Amino acid sequence: MPVALQCIMTNSxxxxxxxxxxxxxxxxxxxxxxxxxxxxxFILSRREKIGVESALVQRFNRKLQVWxxxxxxxxLGFLLYRIGIVILFGFVSFWALREFITMTPTRRxxxxxxxxxxxxxxxxxxxxxxxxxxxxDFLGGSKQIDYYDFYSIMIxxxxxxxxxxxxxxxGDYKRFLERSAKIQFGLLICVYSLSYAPALxxxxxxxxxxxxxxxxxxxxxxxxxxxxxxxxxAQLASVFERGWGYLAGRHVIAEKINASRTxxxxxxxxxxxxxxxxxxxxxxxxxxxxxxxxGAVVTVMACAGTMTMSAIKRDRGxxxxxxxxxxxAGILDQIDNMCFAAPVxxxxxxxxxxx
Numbered sequence: 043m044p045v046a047l048q049c050i051m052t053n054s055x056x057x058x059x060x061x062x063x064x065x066x067x068x069x070x071x072x073x074x075x076x077x078x079x080x081x082x083x084f085i086l087s088r089r090e091k092i093g094v095e096s097a098l099v100q101r102f103n104r105k106l107q108v109w110x111x112x113x114x115x116x117x118l119g120f121l122l123y124r125i126g127i128v129i130l131f132g133f134v135s136f137w138a139l140r141e142f143i144t145m146t147p148t149r150r151x152x153x154x155x156x157x158x159x160x161x162x163x164x165x166x167x168x169x170x171x172x173x174x175x176x177x178x179d180f181l182g183g184s185k186q187i188d189y190y191d192f193y194s195i196m197i198x199x200x201x202x203x204x205x206x207x208x209x210x211x212x213g214d215y216k217r218f219l220e221r222s223a224k225i226q227f228g229l230l231i232c233v234y235s236l237s238y239a240p241a242l243x244x245x246x247x248x249x250x251x252x253x254x255x256x257x258x259x260x261x262x263x264x265x266x267x268x269x270x271x272x273x274x275x276a277q278l279a280s281v282f283e284r285g286w287g288y289l290a291g292r293h294v295i296a297e298k299i300n301a302s303r304t305x306x307x308x309x310x311x312x313x314x315x316x317x318x319x320x321x322x323x324x325x326x327x328x329x330x331x332x333x334x335x336x337g338a339v340v341t342v343m344a345c346a347g348t349m350t351m352s353a354i355k356r357d358r359g360x361x362x363x364x365x366x367x368x369x370x371a372g373i374l375d376q377i378d379n380m381c382f383a384a385p386v387x388x389x390x391x392x393x394x395x396x397x
Contacts, residue, residue: 062264064325071322072113072274080106108376109277116273120266124243125172127269131240132168138374138381139164139232145358146224151214155205155225163201164233167193171237174244193241197234202226232374235381238388242269246397247327258397261327271319271326272387275337276380279315279344286310300352303345312341327395336390340383347382351375 083103119130143156170193206222243265248258287307295303319337320330328336351374 062267065264065267065270068267068270068274068322068325069113069117072270076106076109076113080110112376124240124266127243127266128168128172128240131236132165134373134377135168135233135236136160136164138236138377139228141372141374142228142232143225145355145360146228148221148225149214149216151212151216152209152221152225154212155208158204158208159201159225159229163197163204163229167197167233167237168240170196171241171244174241190241190244193237197229201229205229231381235385236377238384239269239272239380241388242272242391245392245395247391247395248397249327260397261395263325263327267325268327268391271322271333272340272384273380274322275315275319275340276344276383278318279311279337279341279383280348280379282314283307283311283341283345283348286314296349296353299349299356303349303352308341308345311345312338315341336387339390340387343383343386344379347378347380350382351378 083099083106086099087103115130119126122129139160148156170189173189175188175190205225206218209218209222209225245265245268247261247263247265247268249261283303284307286309287302287304290306290310291302291304293305294301295305295308316334316337319340320334323330323333326333
């Protein structure tokens with residue numbers, strides 16, 4: 043292994059407590075739940091019924107295929123430690139942004155701007171995430187440079203200024219404001235917001251909320267379990283919302299945007315996800331009630347992400363942003379809840395628990 047890469051992986055990527063048993067126990071719980079759900083789905087699919095029930099079972103089994111694929115890819119990323127997770131999320135952001143841009147066609151004058159978006163700003167964001175707050179010595183690690191100061195403003199400030207300027211140089215003024223805003227929004231949601239999920243791995247966390255004017259005790263667990271906790275509750279929030287909406291949904295939130303999202307489903311998901319978050323607090327530095335509150339907050343943001351992407355799809359006249367598994371949407375449809383929840387979860391965790 044090259045010395046430079048080894049320095050990055052050992053000095054700046056925080057592997058000292060990567061093999062925290064809580065992370066593997068949490069992953070085992072996820073695998074057990076998926077296995078049980080797959081068995082149930084197989085049994086239901088053997089029942090010879092037609093109509094709505096059959097369609098729901100088919101959709102359920104396709105969703106399970108997506109989850110198995112996501113867990114497998116996530117596990118592969120963990121084998122490469124923190125750098126593997128950062129690279130994984132980088133590829134996911136790249137693909138989600140591609141789906142977003144494909145869904146919202148551009149003009150020839152935007153091609154140069156898109157080149158910079160895909161091949162400069164997206165990789166640079168994740169490079170800065172990888173460097174984190176403890177860069178290797180040859181990049182100034184001894185000076186305690188915190189790259190959060192860079193990746194927290196690089197896209198919302200510098201990329202947002204560069205994109206319209208580069209589009210203007212191309213000389214195409216037709217629908218200029220709409221085109222620039224579309225590219226900026228895609229970069230903000232698919233890359234900037236989602237990048238805060240792997241950024242959780244860089245946090246040094248306290249064992250409880252920081253007491254004022256006192257030295258907090260460092261949590262001995264791995265931030266990888268906090269990342270797994272976040273991804274899990276973000277995905278469960280959408281599942282619970284659909285489940286409660288199907289069982290008790292009466293009042294649709296916005297019928298013209300998404301007729302399947304109801305207030306009953308939203309409130310039921312907040313409570314249920316909060317309970318699950320509290321039950322999984324053992325894998326995090328949070329007390330049970332803190333994990334429950336974070337679960338409810340993630341639900342709110344997950345719902346906001348799903349509704350926002352639904353509004354964009356309705357505006358563009360498409361059903362799905364892409365095709366990940368045959369008959370079951372694309373990457374962006376699977377992560378829209380995490381895109382909105384990741385920066386909020388990260389900053390709450392950083393503000394209250396980071397040392």
